[in-house]
């Protein structure tokens with residue numbers, strides 16, 4: 306998606322707020338976003354409530370609502386369509402618990418690119434009558450859209466797609482799959498963990514029925530906070546059977562003789578929120594919102610392209626699709642020994658990670674072109690590990 310204004314050099318504005326760069330060149334945002342000073346300070350705000358007030362349930366519960374409002378603002382949807390979860394897994398499990406596989410539709414159509422939590426949750430539904438079909442991906446790990454569409458039939462209850470593949474960052478075009486699924490009366494769940502905060506995603510226009518993810522990667526937060534978007538128009542009839550008191554219509558009814566879930570997406574929540582994580586995660590997400598996802602995407606695309614050019618100039622093979630619509634921030638480099646390669650880069654003070662035989666280099670708005678030079682130099686120095 307293009308922006309009208311010239312691309313802003315975001316690192317020159319924000320990088321000084323991330324102290325990790327005083328120590329290492331950090332390009333592992335696909336795993337954990339770098340810690341901003343303001344995010345660090347919010348841990349202290351939580352600790353202060355304990356030190357000064359002992360218990361501060363009003364403030365704490367308020368943070369759950371702050372988080373919900375921030376997710377709603379970020380994804381451009383109403384707050385009623387957002388459940389604040391403790392992980393992407395918790396969101397998918399709550400959705401699965403609301404599905405009935407015994408009423409004519411028992412198929413789950415998914416990809417070969419899913420994060421383990423998604424595949425495992427769907428296969429767990431086999432105990433409840435579901436049949437799971439994985440559609441083979443294209444060689445570049447984008448989803449085979451035509452094969453997915455072909456597989457969706459009148460027995461399909463839900464289609465589950467990852468937006469950005471965690472192995473190599475391949476981004477799949479969701480719209481045709483969503484449209485085809487809806488034509489057949491099937492729901493669609495999108496795992497957007499690897500793209501939220503890296504690639505623009507307007508959920509009010511996307512029309513996916515469910516979208517899950519969390520805050521610890523490109524949204525600059527910490528473990529313990531996730532989101533589940535549930536589109537009211539198509540999902541309000543679905544009632545989770547995996548639940549908890551924070552999902553109740555009236556949390557403080559303290560009712561034990563009946564189940565009365567909230568009408569809003571909040572019904573997919575569970576027990577006491579991960580309050581210590583809400584403070585830093587809301588600060589991190591606020592920062593992403595303030596900078597603007599379009600600005601982030603435009604800036605990081607340039608860093609991504611420069612990294613690709615540099616690594617390819619060494620004879621390295623970037624296995625992330627080149628087409629702009631099919632990648633986000635991450636690029637994955639083919640490696641002969643991923644663990645030794647990550648360790649060798651780390652000894653050059655370059656922090657990356659690996660999956661499936663590839664080194665994942667995942668920049669964000671705090672990375673700059675000096676980082677690119679250092680990273681390419683480190684890949685040159687460790688070129689014995691490049692799979693060419």
Ligand SMILES: Cc1ncc(COP(=O)(O)O)c(C=O)c1O
Pocket residue numbers: 336391392393394395420422467469470471496497498499518519531
């Ligand atoms: C694509 C994707 N989905 C899901 C997850 C895990 O989510 P959670 O641990 O919040 O359940 C990750 C985390 O690495 C991921 O990359």
